[in-house]
Amino acid sequence: MSDILPFLKSLISVAGLSGDETPAADLIKKQWTPLVDEISQSALASVHGLKRGALKKSLRPSVMIATHMDAIGMMVVRIVDGFIYITNVGGIDARVLPGTPVTVHASGTKEELYGVIAMPPANLLPDGEGSGVVAMKYLFVDTGLTPGEVSKRVRVGDRVSFGTEPIEMSGGTISGHTLDNRASVAALTICLEELQSKSHAWDVLATATVQEETSFGGAYTSGFQLRPTIAVVVDMTFGTGAGASGYQTFPLGKGVTLGIGPSIHPFLYKRFKEVAERVEIPVSDDLMPEYSSTDADALQLIAEGIPTMVVSIPQRYMHTAVELVAMKDIHRAGRLLAEFVASLEADFMERITWD
């Protein structure tokens, strides 16, 4: 088993919010460069790695493996007496914010400022808004600096990212912010490592997309530019845990999930299922009746349409500063992807059917 943990920890120690993914992209390019034949970035900054397949170029189909690298977070909307008011970038439940450590990316001085999200007391809020959930528009960041020091450093539009540090927990789990979806980037990296010693007929387009959390902007544009024959999206699914149960949730450390639904081509699902059984990787069905809420929803609609698949890693406490994932599941996802790629025959597209 490769030791992916240090890379994953580095990935969840940087920000890289939607629309400003550079810190994550830089780490990914460095890690992938020795594993691929070509590496580049799209106009919107998605990372494209190409690992060439064994078939003759004119006959060679391609499989895109897409993992979004952007993070949810916050943006500065106004500054009052040194207190920094924020709005969300991506989906954030305001209830998880009070007391959370954050990093303010101060553009005025290019500094990273430590801060805490503060919840004002009831007497400073409108009547009736102080005792229950305090809306995000009333929360603000305190950096410990004076108003003068803040105004020199911080501007409206600056990013604010979660400041929790990665922490290893029992049972081979890791907790931190932005494991959605850097854990999948780590899985794709494991896939590329496995493919170093595996022959594969198809080109592999390893892609770290931007702006999934806000618009699927990376998936739409990278999908158009690369025009893969098929696409596999790797993202997070919900882990069973406090407050989360039911058909959409899966136990941590017990394997990865395969999507079923309108965003997924059933033939790709079938192939993944066969491969998983052959190499004994536990998988569960992840039912997505309308949307997958992943880059797959965008990729399937590009040009004349692309057959897509969704593979997911269970994660507890999604979109909080304390997301939790089992390393075992990341390794399983990486291996499953590599085995799937290696299984793609030259004539796979002639066999792909709807019935």
Place this chain on the structure above:
Amino acid sequence: MLTIGSPQLKLLEKLCNAMSVSGDEGEVRRIVLDEVKPYADEVKVDALGSVLVRKQAKGKKSMRVLLDAHMDEVGFMIVKDDGNGFYEFRTVGGIDERHLVGKQVIVGKDHMPGVIGAKPIHLTDAGERSHTVSEDSMRIDLGPEGKAKAGDRATFATKFKRVGPSIMSKSIDDRIGVAILIELLKQAPYDIELCLAFSVQEEIGLRGATVAGYHFDPDLAIAVDSTPARDLPHYDGAENYTYNTKLGLGPAIYPAHSPVISDPRLLKFLQELGAKHKIPYQLRQPGGGGTDAGAIQQVRSGVPVISISVPHRYTHSPISVSRVDDWKNTLNLLHVALQEMTPSLIKSRA
């Protein structure tokens, strides 16, 4: 002037990062014992676990002055093992449950890392998001092989940080008072008999101070604590009249906090000292929120008391914010008070 340098910051960092939930203050007690032993004439740990320290006066018998700072912090107790690494817990002390979801915690003597999770936003609707999450529905998650047991204490995992003019940490309330008392002991002897109570269980009813006050039977007592600064903006820009204290204005001297009225002679003495030595101070707005002074005032036949606090923002939350200058000025005001205090201070009521 006494200063706050690297040794003082290092000690406060160690004190703040320790776990010392009310009723289980061992970690901070051990740090305090190590610090005070070389300087004290008498050290004892009492029946409840408070550390009681005595330093005799320079000269002959003088009046006996008690300084109190509490060692305990608000936190959690594990009350039930739910299996698979999930634990039910209850808060110990006044914690607003809105500060809990999505936080890193540490559990037990080995500081096992854990998290208090939250249901993903994707699985909630707007109606659910308009309701707070109740403490009894939350769980501490230690990971699938977590090993804690009912009775273990837990607290926020945030670490002490020095940032510009500030410190940002859990448990500034009242490790900053503990640090100040240790520093004053190192400056002793004074012309008074100095008694120090590093008390337990303040956050759950001033219990340590109640018996420590009885033990020392002091002529006067000062509670050294940390009080909320609510010097924050009003949502619509209106002036904030109810700030309690403000960061950066110096030690907060208490005229009164319900139901304790400070001794007027001590209140006057401290303000005059501030003016004389040009040490900035502020008067804490009278109102709720107690200190150990409330317990000590009523032991035996009564003790003249007052409280002095270093202000902090965001009480009992994962990260509070205080100013280093307020800490320094609190230390210095108390230092000159101990130097210049004489028995005449409390002899007459003129």
